[in-house]
Amino acid sequence: MTQDHALQGSEFHGGPRVPGAGTASGTVLPGPAHDGADEPVQLIDRHGVRHAHEHYDGLVADVDGAELRKLYEDMVVVRRIDAEATALQRQGELALWPPLLGQEAAQIGSGRALREDDFVFSSYRENAVAYCRGVDLTDLLRVWRGNASSGWDPYTINMATPQVIIGAQTLHATGYAMGILQDGDDAVAVTYFGDGATSQGDVNEAMVFAASYQAPVVFFCQNNHWAISEPVGLQAHVPIARRAPGFGIPSVRVDGNDVLACLAVTREALARARSGGGPTFIEAVTYRMGPHTTADDPKRYRDANELEDWASRDPLARLATLLDSLGLLDADYTDAVKATADAIAADLRQGCLSMPEPEPTDVFKHVYSAPNSWLDRQQDHYERYLASFEQAPQEGSR
Amino acid sequence: MTTMTFGRAITAGLRRAMEDDPKVILMGEDIGKLGGVFRITDGLQKDFGAHRVLDSPLAESGILGTAVGxxxxxxxxxxxxxxxxxxxxxxxxxxxxxxxxxxxxxxAVKMPITIRVPFGGGIGSPEHHSESPEAYFTHTSGLRVVSVSDPQDAYTMIQQAIASDDPVLYFEPKRRYHVKGEVDEASDRSASDMGTARVVARGTDVTLVTYGPLVPTARDAAVAASDEGTSIEVIDLRSLAPIDYATVEASVRKTGRLVITHEAAQSGGLGAEIAASITERCFDVLEHAPVRVTGFDIPYPYSKLEFHHLPDLDRILDGVDRVMRRHNSLSGLTREGVSQ
Known part of the structure; x- marks a missing residue:
């Protein structure tokens, strides 16, 4: 296969600037050189050219032109959802939104590999994975509009409520996978997290537990190069995928902007887990093209040239080029896909604007599953306090 | 009725819960072959299998995080x-x-997790082995927190904690593991409610509220006080979150005086919460401000000094004297002799 040199760990040209490690002029010490194993698996290169792969082609042999088109449609739709949600935030309808722009291939490729009874434990950026799980789109927005503490019942789409504490969900996935083992089932728990999360103790503990119990869990790390303002070089001085073998977990680096490669490596990891082979660690090398959230301003910390470079590796554009080269991307088709995406975005907007407002005393709901004397007393007092305003004969009286 | 130690009663309760519900799984460090460092899970892995009694890697966040999963x-x-x-x-x-x-x-998602914590001091251990961290958890909404003080409660309440659909921290006073008592193993776990406090000694002059390791000490203090003519009502809270204030309030309305004792540090502790809540509820009947007899606001001390830190019978009675406005109490007085 043709090597995509630009993909090779641009983050490792230099390590983080550790106090005392740099020179007086502020230059940093070079990171370790790459070896061949760090080269990401790639089936579609940045120019949209499909390359044969001795091992991974077999895992996507069923993906014909029609299936490639489905993956393309998925990516167009989730990018459109992302743009609409960002617009809703700009218009004051959402308090915050974490865009996934640039990570569509990593999320759609892996998300479409999953079986219905697999269970996902993700962070807050995996909106495209939730889309693959069949989430009601309005549910994607409830938390960000501030109308609810979560968007959906995890058991309806087999995807846990997105996790905000960085990396905590990797342990939940591992525990869930331990439960699958207990049940003698062949489902798999899949956990999504970022490059920043790999510094967390929980992620490392999750790998210890997963390896020790040979739990059927897939660690899907989207290395999007940035943890808010911190470059991946601050989290890891070697390619992240190299860590897993130290825990006894096989790992693979994949081009996270290549939807077909992401599908292939995830399928392999899932098959390994289902057949009793235990955990796998996947590092999908991708790029967060947008801000961390709508509250963030990447211009403060990253070079515009870097974004431009990654824009040339856009996951959607390269698949479009491939489809075009296969004669599968005529104007009628692209118009139809765009119309579908626009219709979904309109539904999303409508769902957002028509979301029911919560009741004041909803704050007390579901803290416990059983009555609680402390909370019942506080709720009773607060209800009477609120009622006192309705009973007040005139403004200002008590 | 069977006579057994406090520790054995927990073991028996765990065994019963595991028999009743195949979904009950034990997780922790050294709990399998070894039976735990206090032997509370002794024999359970042998009888229920390594798939239900899991020796965990040495990572507490990992244990709790996988328990969530x-x-x-x-x-x-x-x-x-x-x-x-x-x-x-x-x-x-x-x-x-x-x-x-x-x-x-x-x-949508229930967290029926029971977290057993051997806690408290008095066993001559080095740092990190004698702490009383309960207030961190009583301050956290969504958790239930209980502490047990006798074998029957240990047996019943561990089953109730496990049956609870809400997460429960179950604090075991480790220095009482060897205390013996009667346990009715035939009793149903619904025989009592772990959310209620229990009056363990009747009295009329002072209400003495405690839990866990200091319940026997408080009972002893009540006996000693009665010899001196003071009638102390001792309440074992059992549930620390929520606290059964109805039972405490009923007692304080009778006695008009409240002393709270715990091993944990004073400031921001449960004693402060109980004093504030009872003052809010029955300020009108209080004869004296509630008094706290607690561990000091210090890191848990090295073992040769730990009994200066831990409230004992005499310090509890000193607190009783204060709340009774007796002049023989020195605690709470400044050097000039003015009550603080």
Whole structure:
């Protein structure tokens, strides 16, 4: 296969600037050189050219032109959802939104590999994975509009409520996978997290537990190069995928902007887990093209040239080029896909604007599953306090 | 009725819970072949299998985090934290996940996790082995917190904690593991409610509120006080979150005086919460401000000094003297002799 040199760990040209490690002029010490194993698996290169792969082609042999088109449609739709949600935030309808722009291939490729009874434990950026799980789109927005503490019942789409504490969900996935083992089932728990999360103790503990119990869990790390303002070089001085073998977990680096490669490596990891082979660690090398959230301003910390470079590796554009080269991307088709995406975005907007407002005393709901004397007393007092305003004969009286 | 130690009673309760519900899974460090460092899970792995009594890697956050995942899958994990002072690495998983997932998921996901914590001092151990961290958890909404003081409660309440759909921290006073008592193993776990406090000695002059390791000390103090003509009503809280204030209030309305004693440090502790709540509820009947007899606001001291830190019978009676406005009490007085 043709090597995509630009993909090779641009983050490792230099390590983080550790106090005392740099020179007086502020230059940093070079990171370790790459070896061949760090080269990401790639089936579609940045120019949209499909390359044969001795091992991974077999895992996507069923993906014909029609299936490639489905993956393309998925990516167009989730990018459109992302743009609409960002617009809703700009218009004051959402308090915050974490865009996934640039990570569509990593999320759609892996998300479409999953079986219905697999269970996902993700962070807050995996909106495209939730889309693959069949989430009601309005549910994607409830938390960000501030109308609810979560968007959906995890058991309806087999995807846990997105996790905000960085990396905590990797342990939940591992525990869930331990439960699958207990049940003698062949489902798999899949956990999504970022490059920043790999510094967390929980992620490392999750790998210890997963390896020790040979739990059927897939660690899907989207290395999007940035943890808010911190470059991946601050989290890891070697390619992240190299860590897993130290825990006894096989790992693979994949081009996270290549939807077909992401599908292939995830399928392999899932098959390994289902057949009793235990955990796998996947590092999908991708790029967060947008801000961390709508509250963030990447211009403060990253070079515009870097974004431009990654824009040339856009996951959607390269698949479009491939489809075009296969004669599968005529104007009628692209118009139809765009119309579908626009219709979904309109539904999303409508769902957002028509979301029911919560009741004041909803704050007390579901803290416990059983009555609680402390909370019942506080709720009773607060209800009477609120009622006192309705009973007040005139403004200002008590 | 069977006579057994406090520790054995917990073991028997665990065994019964595991027999009753195949979804009950035990997780923790050294709990398998060894039976735990206090032998509370002794024999359970042999009888129920290594798939139900899991020796965990030495990572407390990992233990709690995987317990959360097991609960997501429908299991009822019972986690052993080896010593009180080892719970802090798991603090994030307990406070941010175990406590809040039911709320976060609007009731869709239950977290029926029981976290057993051998706690408290008095066993001559080095640092991190004698702490009383309960207030960190009583301050966290979404958790239930209980402490047990006798074998019958130990047996019944561990089963109730496991049966609870809400997460429960179950604090075991480790220096009482060898105390013996009668246990009715035929009793149903619904025979009592772990949320209620219990009056363990009747009295009329002072209400003495405590829990866990100091319940026997408080009872002894009540006996000693009665010899001196003071009638103390001792309440074993049993549930620390929520606290059964109805029982405490009924007692204080009778006595007009409240002393709270616990091993944990004073400032921001449960004693402060109880004093404030009871003052709010029955200020009109109080003869004296509530008095706290607690551990000092210090790191747990080295063992040769730990009995200066731990409230004992005499310090409790000193607190009783204060609340009775007796002049023989020195505590609470400044050097000039003015009551603080």
């Amino acid at each position: 097991m609960a997501y899958r429908g299991y009822r994990p019972v986690v052993e934290i080896q010593f009180d002072g080892f719970i802090y690495p798991a603090f994030d998983q307990i406070v941010c996940q175990v406590a809040k997932l039911h709320y976060r998921t609007q009731g």
